[in-house]
Amino acid sequence: MPRFALLIEYDGGPFAGWQAQADRPSVQGAVEAALARLDPGFAAGSRIAAAGRTDAGVHATGQVAHADLVRDWDPFRLSEALNWHLKPAPVAILAATRVAEDFHARFSAHERRYTFRLLARRAPATHDRGRVWQVSQPLDAGAMRAGAAHLIGLHDFTSFRSTMCQSKSPVKTLDEIRIEELAVPQGREYRFHLRARSFLHNQVRSIVGTLERVGAGAWPPARVAEALQARDRAACGPVCPPQGLYLTGVGYAPAPFGA
Template identity: 45%
Template sequence: MHRYALTIEYDGSPFHGWQVQNNITTVQGVIFEAIKKFDVNCKNFIGAGRTDAGVHAIGQVAHVDLATKHDCETVRRAINYYLSKYPISILSAATVDEEFHARFSAKKRHYTYKIFSRKTDLTFERTQYWHVRHILNISNMEFAANYLIGKHDFSTFRSSICQASSPVKTIDTINIQSEKIRDGIVYQLNFSARSFLHHQVRSIVGCLEKVGCGKWAPEKTQEILLSKDRSKCAALAPSKGLYLTKIEY
């Protein structure tokens, strides 16, 4: 078998998440079916991040084993040909050795969460952002985010169905940017870590939005972190604002 690493971009709106499931349209399932049309004996199609329903990616990475060796451009073009009716694009394909594993070889994952603040409803971007109608205080959000950087027990920010063996994770960076656009402001919250718990980023964003709009003091983020109590967390931020942007190896 010949192993290839694929860099993948997709709009998660029409899919029930990344991971293949019976009788449900998922990103992994659709891509694997496309690969099988190109190489019927392919095996082991595995992604670096298992994004939820509605979550997007501009830098997902997956590996696959093909029975026949091809040049990388042929692999990329062939898979994209069979994906043409879906909002998915294989950006690149590269040969890797058999020890490479898209998920377990990853050294760092990067996610971006996008919030669009404006008084009127969104049109083109309604499935690409979390829409709010109020201005957010970035300084207060950054103050709150600093409590979460580093190694902590993130039980408060962990889904009840999370399969990770431990709630302890290390967040390397959280930074927040803003840009004025078409009568509104787009906020980008950027996260990096070796790995994340299920719903961790969206849980954190939900809390930082509370701080940004003035409903919570920044210090409350530290309070709920130390509580290790999921019920203290703010409501989960919508999946449509989350993007898997890059995997580092």
Template identity: 55%
Template sequence: MPRYKLLIEYDGGPFVGWQRQRAGLSVQGVLEAAIGRFCQAEVTVLAAGRTDAGVHAAGQVVHVDLPRDYPADTVRDALNFHMKPHPVAVLAAEAVGDDFHARFSATGRAYLYRLLNRRAPAVLERGRAWWVATALDAGAMAEAARHLLGHHDFTTFRASECQAKSPVKTLDLLEVSRDGDLILIRAAARSFLHHQVRNMVGTLKLVGEGKWRPDDVRAALAARDRARGGPTAPPEGLYLTAVRY
């Protein structure tokens, strides 16, 4: 069966997350149903990462085995037609070898977290950024973020339901910048723990508010205790932006 690699984007707001579940609409379910209508076959789609409910993707990668060969552009256009009106789009499709795996072949993943930092509530950004009315010091947040770079035990930033075998990860990038009312936090690593990015963002927000000093983040990391970290940032500000192979 020919294998296809799909680059997709979606608005995570209406979904219970990427993964198909017993109840609720999932991105995986929408995509598999569209492929079923196109190919008249039951398929399973595997993704580079399982995004949570409310989390968006601009560069999610999946693979699927189809019953026969199709032109890549036909696959893209047919799936986009059959997924209407759900907010999911296939940006590109390509035929790949049987040894390609969306998850296990990946060598890196990148995320963007967006905070809307202004007194006025979110209107156009509602559901697409975390609105924080309290003034945040992006410079202090950037200084704190540097303490998290590198190879560490990230237990402090790991969700209790995380199924990873080890809490040790190598964080290659964690940058904080301001663009007008938006504070942008970019993170990149080979892989992440469950809620790691959102937990790091929630902790950096405490620094931005002045409740923590940048060095407090280093102490929290060293504690290897989730209770010593900041709150989990809400899902609507998080985007899976790219997967590297």
């Protein structure tokens, strides 16, 4: 059976997350339903696998999944047909490509990239409602960068891990946290870009929630290091809401969709 990799974008707002669920809408369920309409052999209990299982309300601009199909599709025609059958769900197949049989969207990945968008202004978000986390006061980006520096490298991230996390170990290497500050009408937007081989459940949202406390002046930057060293979930700052989080890319060697 030919294996295809799919590059997927979606608005997570209407979904209970990526993972298929019996009684709630999911991104995985939407894509699998579209595949079943195109490739009857796929309908017999087949599943697709993704690079990351995003939570309810989390978005993606660069999710990757793979599917084994009966028909050997032209990749462009496959992406076009899937997009037709995905309507009107806010899910798009940006690209499809044939991959080797041993390619696995999750286990072949060597890097995942997330972006979190935080809007600081008093007026409510309009066009970005449901796509950013909003606070009312501006933040100190320099202080947040100083706090974030304590998290780079190999650490035990127990303090920044959900109690429901299923990962075997809390030890992860965080390769990058880059914080952008952008001017927006009557406010500022802060974009947190994080890169690592893999992440713990709620790790990004826990980190951003903690750094927001630093930016607001409630925490000194050094307290981030103290929270990390505590290895205690109670030492972490608040977990920010999901709507500002985006899975923006997944790294493979070689890259299935080109550079």
